[in-house]
Amino acid sequence: MHTHSLDLWRHSHVFLGSEHHGNERRVWLVVALTTVTMVAEIVAGSMFGSVALTADGWHMGTHAAALSISGLAYAFARHQAGNPRYSFGTGKFGELAGYTSAVLLALAAIGIAYQAFGRFLDPVEIHYAEAMLVAVVGLVVNLASAWLLGHDHAHHPGDAEGHVHSHPHHADGNRRAAFAHVIADALTSALAIFALLAASLFGWAWIDPLVGVIGAALIAVWSFALIRATASVLLDAMPSDEIARAVRTEIERGDDRVVDLHLWQLGPGHLGAIVSIVSHTPQPVSEYRSRLEKIRGLSHITVEVQQCG
Structure with a gap:
């Protein structure tokens, strides 16, 4: 049997999601937006002597680095999609990146909780105006990022073709992890605004670290849910x-x-x-x-x- 006849029986092992290219583009847009904000905050903080702005700028840098993992995972999976070395393609590489991002998110939650408990034991003076500015900027940037990552352009047909099952779409763990990162940051900023307003209006200095603990707990719950979901895919658990x-x-x-x-x-x-x-x-x-x-x-x-x- 000739080789060209055998080719008729071979099939593709490219199992990237239908929204792979769109998701990759949106993640890099979020990385660019976060990086621009990082530079702006560091420059403004240095010019105006604001430690809060400078610190949040560097925080945005770590955020951009974490999101870059998602972008690089999409790029790698796309470039290596036809590599025969990967027996079933590179479709699960995004889950590996999502798992890594979820672990980083869990570590961030631990860091926030540690800092919040430290503030309970050793309160520091809060510069409300600068802190409020940082929180508002962070909230706006992260809400824009969440819109980019959460806006779904995918079209999923119904059962018009007579298929017996109508729920084939399994979530992209890489995109879910990137979305969780920006939502966690948006939540942190929103809670910070609430805490700063309450502390400045009523003198409740204790509410700032309390809100930090609450935010850390919520982020931890999200991260562990992501770890569980992506790990089940990586370990080939029964999907449905x-x-x-x-x-x-x-x-x-x-x-x-x-x-x-x-x-x-x-x-x-x-x-x-x-x-x-x-x-x-x-x-x-x-x-x-x-x-x-x-x-x-x-x-x-x-x-x-x-x-x-």
Whole structure:
């Protein structure tokens, strides 16, 4: 059999999400916006002698570095998508970046909590005007960033084509992690504004570290949820019991029975499936594959058939 004939039976292993290019572009826009804000705050802080502005500028720098992980992950996955070294493509590289970003977010929560408890024990003088300016600038930048990352342009068709399953889209862990970063920062800024107003109006100096502890707790909850979600993809956990039931329903007709089933996520919106079938009267593999094509989201299907004695 000639090589060009074999090519007809080969298939692509590019399992990037349908919004991969758009997500990559939006992440780099957020990195650029954050970097510009960082430079502006550091320059303004140096010119006007504001320690608060300078400190927040450097904080924005660490924020831009963390978001750059997401951007680089998208770029790497795109450039290496056709590399045969990656057996099932590079669709899960974003989950690895998302997991890393979630760990960094958890460390940031620990740092905020540590600083807040330190303020309880050793209160410091707060310059309300400068601190309020920093918090407002941070909130505006992070809300703009959240809009960029949270604005979904993807179009997900319904069941008009007759597919038996209508929920194939699995969240992009990389984009979720980047979105969580900017939302966490926006939350921190909003809570800071509330605390500063309360402290300046009513003299409640204790409310500033208290709000810091609350913010750290909320960020920790988000980060651990992200760690759990991305880790389950990296460890090839079963992505959906509903899809597993749909596979069994489509295959198990007559005396055909599924004896082993593996489902895992290859990338955002792409699932892989290995199905082992036993039957007294086995059908051709193409028949079983045609049944599974009704389940939207199965992008790589391997079928093994054994005849029962």
